[in-house]
Amino acid sequence: MKFNIQREAILRPLQLIGGVVERRQTLPILANVLLKADAEKLTMTATDLEVELVVKTALDGVEAGQMTLPARKFMDICRALPEGSTLDVRMEKGRSVIRSGKSRFVLATLPAEEFPAVEEIRATLAFSIERNRLKQVIERTQFAMAHQDVRYYLNGLLLEVSQGELRAVATDGHRLAFCQIPASVNIDENQQVIVPRKSILELLKLLGEEGGAVEVAIGPNHLRVSGEDVRFTSKLIDGRFPDYQRVIPQNTDKVVMADREAVRQAVLRASILTNEKYRSIRLHLEPALLRITAHNPEQEEAEEEVTVDYSGASLEIGFNATYLLEALQAVVGDRAEIRLSDANSCCLVHAAGADDCKYVVMPMRL
Secondary structure, eight states: OEEEEEHHHHHHHHHHHHTTSOSSOSSGGGGEEEEEEOSSEEEEEEEOSSEEEEEEEEOEEEEOEEEEEEHHHHHHHHHHSOTTOEEEEEEETTEEEEEETTEEEEEOOOOGGGSOOOOOOOOSEEEEEEHHHHHHHHHTTGGGOOSSOSSGGGSEEEEEEETTEEEEEEEOSSEEEEEEEEOOOOOSSOEEEEEEHHHHHHHHHHHTSOOSEEEEEEOSSEEEEEOSSEEEEEEOBOSOOOOHHHHSOOOOOEEEEEEHHHHHHHHHHHGGGSOTTTOEEEEEEETTEEEEEEEOTTOOEEEEEEEOBOOSOOEEEEEEHHHHHHHHHHOOSSEEEEEEOOTTSOEEEEETTOOSEEEEEOOBOO
C-alpha cells in the first residue's frame, strides 16, 4: 500500500477522528487509525468500541491497500510538518514509512484485519436534516448532561423524534435543558434514544465543519449520522430517561422580562465571591428590580442590581450560579423571560416570546 497526499488534506480529518481515539485503551489497536486506500479516496477509521468515526478524503498516486498507524503519533507528525508539504506514505517490510521533503519517519503497525468494526445498524428510523439545525439543537442542550453520574441514563443526551419534530433534552438532576426544532420526519409513534456524553461532544465537532444536510439513522442499539465524506456511529445508552415534561414548570405566576446579557453579566460578577463548593447566589426580586447577592466563608460579599420588567410580589430565592449562567448563555436573543413561583420551586428560563428552548434550574436552600 502507498499513497501521496497534501498535509492539509489529511490533517483536518485526522484531527476530527483524534477525539475518538482513547488514550487509555483496553486493546492496543484502539490507539491506531485504520487507513484504506483505493483508486480515488483515502478512508480513515477510528473507534473506541462505543463510537466509530469514518472520514474520507481525495487521493492521487495510489497503490490500494490498508494499514493501521498509531493515531496520535501520525497526527503529531502531520501537524509538525511545514504547510504545503506532501506526504508519501507506504508499507515497507511490515512497517509504515512516511516521507516528506527531507523528513522520514518509520512507525510500527498492527494488522488491519484485527481492527474492530462497529456492527452494521438495522435502522428503524431514518431522516435527513440540515447539519446546522442538528448542531443547534444539540449545542443548546448538551451542557446540562450529567458527568459520571451513577444514574447512567443521565450521562447522555435524549433525542426524541416525533411527527415533524426533533427534540433534545439533557439533565443532571439539578437543571434541565430542552430544545425542539422542526424536522422532516413522518412517524406514527414517538421514538427516544439516549446518546452517550462522549458521542455527543464528538458529534458536535463534526457538525461544526460545514453546511449541507446529514442523514440520521436510528437503530435498536446505535445512532448513525452520515454526511458526504463522514460517517459517525455511536452506541446508545440502554435506559429509561426521566419524564422531562413533568419537570418543566407550568404554573408560574411571577414573570420577569430582562436584558439577557445584563442579567448574565451581573450573575457572573456576583459569582466571583460565591462559596467555591456550592456556588450559591441569591436573587431578590422586587417590582422593576432584580438584586443579586453572594457571599463566602471569608465574609466577602458581592451585590448587583439589574432593572427588569416585573410588577409582582417580592421574592427571595437561591440558585447555583453556574447553572443559571449556562441557562442564560444558551438563551438566543437579547431578552430573556424568567418564570418563578416561590422560593422552593424551579425557575424556567427561555427567550422572550419563544419557548422552543427551555431551561429549568432547581433552587438552592438559602
